[in-house]
Amino acid sequence: DEILRSLAGPPSPPGQDPQGWRVPVDCVRANELCAAEPGCSSRYRTLRQCLAGRDRNTMLANKECQAALEVLQESPLYDCRCKRGMKKELQCLQIYWSIHLGLTEGEEFYEASPYEPVTSRLSDIFRLASIFSGMDPATNSKSNHCLDAAKACNLNDNCKRLRSGYISTCSKEISATEHCSRRKCHKALRQFFDRVPSEYTYRLLFCSCKDQACAERRRQTIVPSKKNEDKEKPNCLDLRNTCRTDHLCRSRLADFHTNCQASFQSPTSCPGDNYQACLGSYAGLIAGFDMTPNYVDASTTSITISPWCSCKGSGNMEEECEKFLRDFTENPCLRNAIQAFGNGTDVNLSPKNPSPPVTAPPKVEKSPALPDDINDSNTMYDTSVITTCTSVQEHGSKLNKSKEQSLCYSETQLTTDIMPDQKTFMDREASGSRHRAGRILPFVPVLLLLLLL
């Protein structure tokens, strides 16, 4: 009984289901809860020191590190999650991975998502979008849906501002500070997808097309770099390794794998038949650094998506590389989800088991009516985009090697070919069940304990 109470954590979080299991709190909050307990906070500190610059195996060879990990598995930190676009998202993800890098075997093909599961549905977006009209898919067959989407965005102050924000940043071609401007471009794109309601962003990104002009406009949505097109594509596994060195990119990729992984049991091919979750993680991956996927061409008949990479030069990892790439290029879940959005259809599921209580309120996005209140925090955000990398570098010493600065430098440095030594191969279904097992397993000892009590 006492164990249960301690598990539930101090001031019992708002969402707690009848069995008394902790509903995941966000990691920033979990960190606060942990800091309030001397036992937890010292172990957490130990673990972070253990993990710093070491791989999992060397870390676990140390008894002290192992003990710290075991204790932390029973703290609120263990099953904490983050929300996309939340305040302090990076901090949250850093906390998440600081524990989970020690728990997973490291180089897994698929990783569990650090983000809270998405419970909303595409139909919610359609309902919202219908308020703004023009969403009726059966209107004019000649109309260009992508152009309509641009119009809808331009007529909304918030959408227009953030769209112009990333377009002006990303279409600027400065050769000298190439990496830095790309960094700023990704940041601006991220702001657009995190801060503009999805009824606008999805319409731009997933509009359905009947002619090439429309499809080209759709491909141009995220301002694909023109410079890229004459450069050789990097290897996909190298790209993945680079991505995994960054907490944000790693998280978004894991989220994409969790929500868009093709499953062959369901009619939609999507996990939980949730199109919204897949599209959300896809949009989340955009500006996940160089992992950004996009339409490969302006074809109207077939939709092919890929990050800017190929499997050339994979050596003996070719099979794994192809498998990684296929999750983008030949993914029935992603394709069905995009088509379903374009057609304005969604799967109708009778809510047999009501979704679990989520700690956070369902994404209540402000969709500001005209005129928009411009004096909100957005303005602050906007100026932060303008902050150039170079200026950060100049003041770098003052800022004590800020995040932004290291990001600016790292892009090329990180691409050094870290060939993954041993990777675990799993087929899709096995890994799917493994994920689930990974979430249930930690409770097994607790269950046993409860039985003993």
Added chain:
Amino acid sequence: SRRKRARARHKPCALKELEVSVSELGLGYESDETVLFRYCSGTCEAAVRSYDLSLKSMRSKRKIKKEKVRARPCCRPLAYDDDVSFLDAYNRYYTVNELSAKECGCV
């Protein structure tokens, strides 16, 4: 309806908006994308100051003859809206600044 028109003409200076295509802006861009064009319109009778009255008087007394002066406040943007970006017909992105009014006033 004439009375209605007359009343409309005497509306005080305020922000109005129009949905127009980028091509229609006449800036030389070719694009079907629609943007919101906000402009200032209305009269500034309430904003007439002693300055305006005196200036008018000077002019009528021919103390000011050749110079171009304006003895009436004018409804103009006090601030401009944020940048507007769009994709043109040749798949190039452009960003235009100070296209649209954000706040109007009699100046």
